[in-house]
Amino acid sequence: MNLGFGVVGTGAIGQEHMKRITRKLTGADIVAVTDVNQELAGNIVKELNLNASVHKDDTELINDPNVKAVLVTSWGPAHEGTVLKAIEAGKFVFVEKPLATTSEGCERIVTAEQEQGKRLVQVGFMRRYDSGYLQMKEAIDNNFIGEPLMVRCSHRNPEVGERYTTDMAILDTLIHEIDTLHWLVGDDYKSIQVTYPKKSSRALEHLKDPQIVTFETKSGIIMHAEIFVNCQFGYDIQCEVIGEEGVVKLPEVPSVGYRKDGVRGYKILQDWQHRFNDAFNNEFQDFIDSINQKGEPQGPSSWDGYIASVTGDAGVRAQTSEQVEVIELPDRPDFYKKTKLEESSL
Amino acid sequence: MNLGFGVVGTGAIGQEHMKRITRKLTGADIVAVTDVNQELAGNIVKELNLNASVHKDDTELINDPNVKAVLVTSWGPAHEGTVLKAIEAGKFVFVEKPLATTSEGCERIVTAEQEQGKRLVQVGFMRRYDSGYLQMKEAIDNNFIGEPLMVRCSHRNPEVGERYTTDMAILDTLIHEIDTLHWLVGDDYKSIQVTYPKKSSRALEHLKDPQIVTFETKSGIIMHAEIFVNCQFGYDIQCEVIGEEGVVKLPEVPSVGYRKDGVRGYKILQDWQHRFNDAFNNEFQDFIDSINQKGEPQGPSSWDGYIASVTGDAGVRAQTSEQVEVIELPDRPDFYKKTKLEESSL
Amino acid sequence: MNLGFGVVGTGAIGQEHMKRITRKLTGADIVAVTDVNQELAGNIVKELNLNASVHKDDTELINDPNVKAVLVTSWGPAHEGTVLKAIEAGKFVFVEKPLATTSEGCERIVTAEQEQGKRLVQVGFMRRYDSGYLQMKEAIDNNFIGEPLMVRCSHRNPEVGERYTTDMAILDTLIHEIDTLHWLVGDDYKSIQVTYPKKSSRALEHLKDPQIVTFETKSGIIMHAEIFVNCQFGYDIQCEVIGEEGVVKLPEVPSVGYRKDGVRGYKILQDWQHRFNDAFNNEFQDFIDSINQKGEPQGPSSWDGYIASVTGDAGVRAQTSEQVEVIELPDRPDFYKKTKLEESSL
Amino acid sequence: MNLGFGVVGTGAIGQEHMKRITRKLTGADIVAVTDVNQELAGNIVKELNLNASVHKDDTELINDPNVKAVLVTSWGPAHEGTVLKAIEAGKFVFVEKPLATTSEGCERIVTAEQEQGKRLVQVGFMRRYDSGYLQMKEAIDNNFIGEPLMVRCSHRNPEVGERYTTDMAILDTLIHEIDTLHWLVGDDYKSIQVTYPKKSSRALEHLKDPQIVTFETKSGIIMHAEIFVNCQFGYDIQCEVIGEEGVVKLPEVPSVGYRKDGVRGYKILQDWQHRFNDAFNNEFQDFIDSINQKGEPQGPSSWDGYIASVTGDAGVRAQTSEQVEVIELPDRPDFYKKTKLEESSL
Ligand SMILES: NC(=O)c1ccc[n+]([C@@H]2O[C@H](COP(=O)([O-])OP(=O)(O)OC[C@H]3O[C@@H](n4cnc5c(N)ncnc54)[C@H](O)[C@@H]3O)[C@@H](O)[C@H]2O)c1
Ligand SMILES: NC(=O)c1ccc[n+]([C@@H]2O[C@H](COP(=O)([O-])OP(=O)(O)OC[C@H]3O[C@@H](n4cnc5c(N)ncnc54)[C@H](O)[C@@H]3O)[C@@H](O)[C@H]2O)c1
Ligand SMILES: NC(=O)c1ccc[n+]([C@@H]2O[C@H](COP(=O)([O-])OP(=O)(O)OC[C@H]3O[C@@H](n4cnc5c(N)ncnc54)[C@H](O)[C@@H]3O)[C@@H](O)[C@H]2O)c1
Ligand SMILES: NC(=O)c1ccc[n+]([C@@H]2O[C@H](COP(=O)([O-])OP(=O)(O)OC[C@H]3O[C@@H](n4cnc5c(N)ncnc54)[C@H](O)[C@@H]3O)[C@@H](O)[C@H]2O)c1
Known part of the structure; x- marks a missing residue:
């Protein structure tokens, strides 16, 4: 069965990815969309001729039982909230970078995902x-x-x-x-x-x-x-x-x-669109196939987003200080051990 | 609605194309298959987990109302017969090269297609x-x-x-x-x-x-x-x-x-498979999209096959004669006037 | 001791080679020049500040005891005559292509050189x-x-x-x-x-x-x-x-x-001058060094010119006939057996 | 008239340059050599079949009236002394890098050259x-x-x-x-x-x-x-x-x-010899030609060596401190104003 995507944020790259999923890739459908600009969301559904509900916000969209995976392509500051809600609901998430706009936000997501028990999130690092x-x-x-x-x-x-x-x-x-x-x-x-x-x-x-x-x-x-x-x-x-x-x-x-x-x-x-067009296609196809076939995504994780x-x-601190800035990261939890994609190439 | 493909010949390249259509491309399904090796045909359907009828021969497959487009990937000598039957039934055809093994065979196809009234056939020249x-x-x-x-x-x-x-x-x-x-x-x-x-x-x-x-x-x-x-x-x-x-x-x-x-x-x-993998994908996606959107294929025509x-x-004559051999071709009929794909690049 | 060059033909490439010999290369001097345009010849000697006699024609130049090697850079039709006279006088010859304007002319040179007993001639095939x-x-x-x-x-x-x-x-x-x-x-x-x-x-x-x-x-x-x-x-x-x-x-x-x-x-x-500048230098240096060190040139021979x-x-016959034209060449005489330069690269 | 070189140090690169000057380039001769290893110096003169005096040290060599330019290819620590003596004697100097092993040594050379009144020194920066x-x-x-x-x-x-x-x-x-x-x-x-x-x-x-x-x-x-x-x-x-x-x-x-x-x-x-062979040739030819034609060298100067x-x-300080080390240089004196070679390419 096809993976049902709910899209949060139907702006520039949201639309690109929606076209990608419906026209270039296989194994997934867009079943729901939302945008703070509700008119935009509705128009896109019509334009792409989708059979998809237009929801009033991300919460409603996440609760839609047809939505199995949430595609987060809203503005950066809105990412964290949507991702956390999706994790809580046990739904898969593909979130365009950034995972969250603060490291603390990323930590909250990493913690929530681990508590929830299995990998749900993939971050849009298509390279x-x-x-x-x-x-x-x-x-x-x-x-x-x-x-x-x-x-x-x-x-x-x-x-x-x-x-x-x-x-x-x-x-x-x-x-x-x-x-x-x-x-x-x-x-x-x-x-x-x-x-x-x-x-x-x-x-x-x-x-x-x-x-x-x-x-x-x-x-x-x-x-x-x-x-x-x-x-x-x-x-x-x-x-x-x-x-x-x-x-x-x-x-x-x-x-x-x-x-x-x-x-x-x-x-x-x-432009970057042409440069990484194939990478974007491979990225989404892998997200879809991994979930459909193995029950979880294997691409860049929320740990990578963190x-x-x-x-x-x-x-950014280094831009101001013009000094060497130390990067302090806790050890990678076992939960985020290297996946096959990270261990060997596609 | 997705384009329903019936596949005649589930050998090496037939299987490649079936995987392509179901796993990489969008807008089409495999709804029927046949092969003189019936066991092979049945196994492939199972292996690829398809919802497709296994027919006893090309005639039965062409008559299957779910089949809108016939994919001909049998041995060369069998191509002409299947293509002619498909034309007669008014079905679209994607035929791997060669269109037919003789020029007379190609002529018969070109004539049949013109009599039938619209472009139905695309030949597998993926370059x-x-x-x-x-x-x-x-x-x-x-x-x-x-x-x-x-x-x-x-x-x-x-x-x-x-x-x-x-x-x-x-x-x-x-x-x-x-x-x-x-x-x-x-x-x-x-x-x-x-x-x-x-x-x-x-x-x-x-x-x-x-x-x-x-x-x-x-x-x-x-x-x-x-x-x-x-x-x-x-x-x-x-x-x-x-x-x-x-x-x-x-x-x-x-x-x-x-x-x-x-x-x-x-x-x-x-190997050629890797070299032209993207070309094969583009070729089939164009065949599918052109039919779904414009009602006829725009890629290499039976005239090109001819x-x-x-x-x-x-x-082949020149291989034996070691002389300059003249190539005699009638003028291109209006029916096979240049399509957009031929006039300008994708 | 430096190899004394006498130059026949002080036109475009003649001047290039004179500059090359005096300014870029070692082991040779220009000791004599001639040109049907006597004024030109005289001017060049002055311009390049050479200590060289201006002779009235190639015969006089060849007879000049200071001339050990004749550089033939006159017009093509004049090459054969000068080369034959130089061979007769037992002098080395560097002749710009063509060796002669007819195959018969080349044959006469090849015969004269063999009769004379040792390799004297190098043709200007600098590639x-x-x-x-x-x-x-x-x-x-x-x-x-x-x-x-x-x-x-x-x-x-x-x-x-x-x-x-x-x-x-x-x-x-x-x-x-x-x-x-x-x-x-x-x-x-x-x-x-x-x-x-x-x-x-x-x-x-x-x-x-x-x-x-x-x-x-x-x-x-x-x-x-x-x-x-x-x-x-x-x-x-x-x-x-x-x-x-x-x-x-x-x-x-x-x-x-x-x-x-x-x-x-x-x-x-x-332009070709820049493309093959190093080749021209290597060619002349090899001509000079081979004669100074081994007593004969080892580059492209009069046989190659033939x-x-x-x-x-x-x-040229093939340009008119538009047919395959057979190239009839006698066997390579032992005299023109492959030299080291031909057998292995520099 | 050819520029007479006196060579101080007939080791590896000394010999390379001697061959270069006598066999590849024009306008100069080796007229004198010296080396702390006198036997080596003598052997090289024989081997290269040079018409050159073997002197007991750099002082004697510099005083040889045939020596117009001193080629310094001894060990680094010996460079400064020889260069200073040559400047004092008003002779041209081509010195392989380094000009001197200390900045103070380079300063002494720069001062001496300016006092002496015209550019005499070129340093072997062939790139x-x-x-x-x-x-x-x-x-x-x-x-x-x-x-x-x-x-x-x-x-x-x-x-x-x-x-x-x-x-x-x-x-x-x-x-x-x-x-x-x-x-x-x-x-x-x-x-x-x-x-x-x-x-x-x-x-x-x-x-x-x-x-x-x-x-x-x-x-x-x-x-x-x-x-x-x-x-x-x-x-x-x-x-x-x-x-x-x-x-x-x-x-x-x-x-x-x-x-x-x-x-x-x-x-x-x-190896670097092949990589920069043409550059070495151009460097020396330019040194010779500049002196012969314009009366002074135009390549990298002692200021560049400094x-x-x-x-x-x-x-070297930065290797130990692992800090940013400031480079303090006085303003370039008018004497070392940019030459044509520095202002525009060859
Ligand atoms: N991977 C890449 O190379 C790449 C490239 C471009 C953009 N991006 C990322 O994609 C995201 C979107 O970028 P874009 O260029 O499409 O921006 P955009 O402004 O074109 O689109 C964002 C859309 O999200 C909607 N939106 C904002 N807040 C929302 C909310 N709380 N709920 C629902 N909808 C909301 C906006 O109305 C807008 O339509 C950004 O985070 C950006 O960093 C990634
Ligand atoms: N475009 C290209 O670059 C390209 C590359 C490879 C093959 N091809 C073409 O594809 C065709 C198939 O090649 P392949 O390598 O897959 O061969 P294959 O032998 O692997 O497969 C052919 C299959 O057709 C079946 N078959 C034969 N006659 C049949 C008939 N009358 N009805 C039903 N099934 C029949 C066979 O049992 C076999 O399973 C050939 O015509 C070949 O020229 C094109
Ligand atoms: N190897 C190469 O790539 C190459 C390139 C250019 C020219 N060439 C050859 O070099 C030769 C000269 O070419 P160029 O471009 O210098 O021509 P040019 O016309 O500039 O010079 C020829 C000179 O020879 C003189 N001359 C003619 N007949 C003479 C004679 N009997 N005695 C004395 N002087 C005579 C002319 O007065 C003239 O000054 C030609 O044979 C040409 O094919 C070879
Ligand atoms: N430009 C470049 O890329 C490049 C490449 C190689 C060497 N070099 C420089 O060339 C110089 C020589 O290097 P080399 O590899 O030929 O070394 P080398 O040891 O082979 O030769 C040095 C020679 O100088 C002699 N010598 C030493 N002190 C002397 C003195 N006071 N008087 C006379 N002779 C003396 C030695 O006996 C020896 O024969 C070094 O300064 C080196 O840095 C430059």
């Missing part, structure tokens, strides 16, 4: 489902490059608008590297530091751009992550892991090679 | 749905390289078994280039010639391998296609179009780059 | 000294790709002027591939054929451009060479050899990679 | 003559990527022996990046920091490897340089400059591409 990262993880796990020692990565965006603030470089942009890098090398963060290179004249006055973030892991791996959201030339995600015996590097996005006007070139993508939140908070 | 070829077609259609003048391509396989014969290089291997190349440049073939380079000592005694095929199109484009099915090193599809103002080239399959043991390298795929057959026959 | 081709040759000679079976190459120029005629595509452009390809695979040509793809609208009316040349070697290797002298985008030399167990390909010219304006790109060279001439003539 | 770095510098100087904001580079060696100590990572390995990076972006260093990632198990016990060095320049550019001298896989120099509008990256060393055994690959060089020394010392 773990990107074929390039998966190939890198497989190579690292197979000891192809020996022990990882250093990581270098870049997160580049062509440009950002006025509402993008300096802390968002950590909390909205770097958040994906935060989740991916420790997973990739199978290690935990010990500290984070933020350095500000010379500012790009293309960045608006209030924004520090670019920024360089340095992580150190418990085993001593040093990771440099460049965040550059006004790089002008395209959406460009780079990642390279240097190990004792070799190096692996994320592939470039495949693009027709051309020769013209004195240039041998390849087009660069301009790690990201604690690390992100330390990162 | 037109590969993102690399689509990018190339888009560039060519947008006049990015000016008029195409020359094409170079390679179809390389690591190795083939005893049952692979010299004519299969044309009819089973090159068949995909035959379909793709004329579509890519928007032109028709005028002639074909086959040349045999020095034979690889890795090829079995009865097989000529490699072979080089030269096409000339009506407007004068020269195309060289290398077929090399014992190349040892991998499954490798290359294609390059040289135009008046530039060149476009199929991207390499994206693969993690590594540095190790004195080599900067990338792994090469070993072109491939006539061209393939000329190719 | 054999290009690091990319040398790496390819080394790989092939080391059996890295098994027996070579097929070769694909391109010779592309941005554009040509009015004086460039259809036969020059063979005699001036392809001539370098003619010399390089048989050397690369260690085989002799059996036949040549020329095919004309659709003509580029950028080519002037009198010129057939592009052209595709097909060689077959005695052992059965098939080689396709594209000549496209109005390709617009740059000077672009491609070469790929496909063997029984693998493929080797000429490297792209190294160029700084950039990301800008939505493109990941590399600049393409626009092969190129016979093959070029057959190519 | 400025590497075609890849020159292309990058040209792009940056032409504002192709806008203002440079960040730099990332790697200096990787397959392995090092027992005598290689932690401080040599700065003073012998990074020294080339120290010189190149500030030149590339046209800025001066403000500070340096050293971080130690997890140690490679392939590094000997006494050695910290890899190390990451972070520079900040006066205008705020952040540069990360990885030093990894036991990386196993090859000699690998990477450099990437990220600017406001684009990125430029050092090209990979050109190498024949192959497909074999499931890999699409390129060989990686194993910058490298002060920066290297700060780097």
